Structure formats: structure tokens, C-alpha cells
Amino acid sequence: MADTTRRPGLDAQGFIAREGSLARVPDAFGPVVAAARDRLQAAFGARLHSVYLYGSIPRGTARVGRSDLDLFVVLHEEPADADREAVRALGEAVDQEFWQVDGVGTLLYGRDRLLSDLERYDLGWFVACLCTPLLGDDLAEQLPRYRPDSRLARETNGDLALWLPRWRKRIAATEDTEEARRPLVRFMSRHLVRTGFTLVMPRWNGWTSDLREMAEVCGTYYPERAAQLRTAAEHGHEPTGDPQILRTCTEALGPWLATEYARVHGIKAPRPE
Incomplete structure (x- = not known):
């Protein structure tokens, strides 16, 4: 059930307010x-x-x-x-x-x-x-106005299971250096934190683009994953080329998120290749 509290990121009618200017x-x-x-x-x-x-x-x-x-x-x-x-x-x-x-x-x-x-x-x-x-x-x-509901969650990030095998191939094809891995760490960490946030977005009933806040919100509902989410948020801001971070993304946090996302919101509608 969604929290009825009006969170930041929504307008007076409960729609997601456009960010940035x-x-x-x-x-x-x-x-x-x-x-x-x-x-x-x-x-x-x-x-x-x-x-x-x-x-x-x-x-x-x-x-x-x-x-x-x-x-x-x-x-x-x-x-x-x-x-x-x-x-x-x-x-x-x-x-x-x-x-x-x-x-x-x-x-x-x-x-x-x-x-x-x-x-x-x-x-x-x-x-x-x-x-x-x-x-x-x-x-x-x-385009219409948007609420932070399960349909939006499903159609934005409900395809993580499709991305994980592609990420593994991309990591395997990347040069084995700190500099080459760093952009992958940043990209994958950000993607997982945002996916974790949209997993719980309908329950939290709000919107934010702040990675650290996203991680904290998801960790509130899944405390057993809070540390991984916080670490991912930090690497989204300050990435390193540590291969262990990439393994966590593709073999630990990522697979759990994909499974839980499908259970809670279902699978994103297929797109043409």
C-alpha cells in the first residue's frame, strides 16, 4: 500500500513534478x-x-x-x-x-x-x-501527467533481468584496467540504485533523483540490502575501477533486484530489438 504522505517531488495533485530548469x-x-x-x-x-x-x-x-x-x-x-x-x-x-x-x-x-x-x-x-x-x-x-505508481515502476525499470547478461558480456570485453572499469562502475551502480528506488517508489509515494536519498528510501523497505544500496550510491557519485564492485552489481544486488522487481511489479512490456 502506498504511503499517503505527499513526498518531495510531487505537485499538489500528486503528480511527479518536472525537475530541472x-x-x-x-x-x-x-x-x-x-x-x-x-x-x-x-x-x-x-x-x-x-x-x-x-x-x-x-x-x-x-x-x-x-x-x-x-x-x-x-x-x-x-x-x-x-x-x-x-x-x-x-x-x-x-x-x-x-x-x-x-x-x-x-x-x-x-x-x-x-x-x-x-x-x-x-x-x-x-x-x-x-x-x-x-x-x-x-x-x-x-504527454500525460504521471504518478509514482506500479505501472510507471514496471515500465521504467522492469527489464533489469534482460540487462544483467549484457552487463556481464560488457565487463568481460572491457580492458582490465582501473580506468576502463570506472565508467562501468558508475553506470551500473547508478542504474541499480535507481531501480531499487522505483521498486519502492509506489509505497514511498514520491520522487527524487538524488542517488543517496534513493538508496536510503529503498533500504528503509529492504534493510538487509541497505548497505549494498548505500555503497552503490557512493560509487555512482565517486566510482572506482574495483572489479569486486562490478561483481556485486551483476552477481548479488542486480539478480536480487531483478527477481524482486518482477515479483512486485511484473515485467516491462517487450521492446523490439
């Missing part, structure tokens, strides 16, 4: 954001529908030299492999040019997919609630 972007990151925006517009021209920021930079919590720039790019049509390569190269160039960021991550999708019934409670929710408009028409105007 351009006004919160720290001054140090302004040139980075402007460069990414202008280069995306130049790269895609009329094919570009919209661009969004998400993550710590539009939330105003980014750390200079430590945080990454997260971009969500929408084209009028479905992107091709050449488009994905273009955003990868653009992000790499911005990362190398601007010392303020530690990496650039870009999600790239077509407009119709984001507005589809299949993605309404996953990518659509992500755009409407977690993304800050940077350029173009805001797709949130065509």
Missing part, C-alpha cells in the same frame, strides 16, 4: 551547454525536433570537472546508425574540449517512438518529468 544550470557549465546545443543544431538541421538536458546540470547539483553532460536528442524520424555515430563523435569532441565535464552521454530517439503507447510510461515519462527543454518544441505538452 535552464535557470539552475551552474554558470561554469553554460559554455558547454551552449556548444552542445549549437553543434547539434548544425549537425541535424531541419531533421532535429528538440534537444533536452537531464541529470545534475539542469538540477543545479553538478560538480565542475566531475559531472557528465547528459543530453536527450529527438529527431523528426527514427535515427539511423550514422546519426548515432554523429552524436557519439559530437559528445566525444565536447568532452575533450571542455574541462568542466567528465564525459558526455547522449540519448537519441525519433519523435514518434517517444509519443507511442509502448513508450508512454518509459521514455515519454523520462522526457516529461526528468528532461529540461533546451531547443525545439517540448514533447511534454503531448
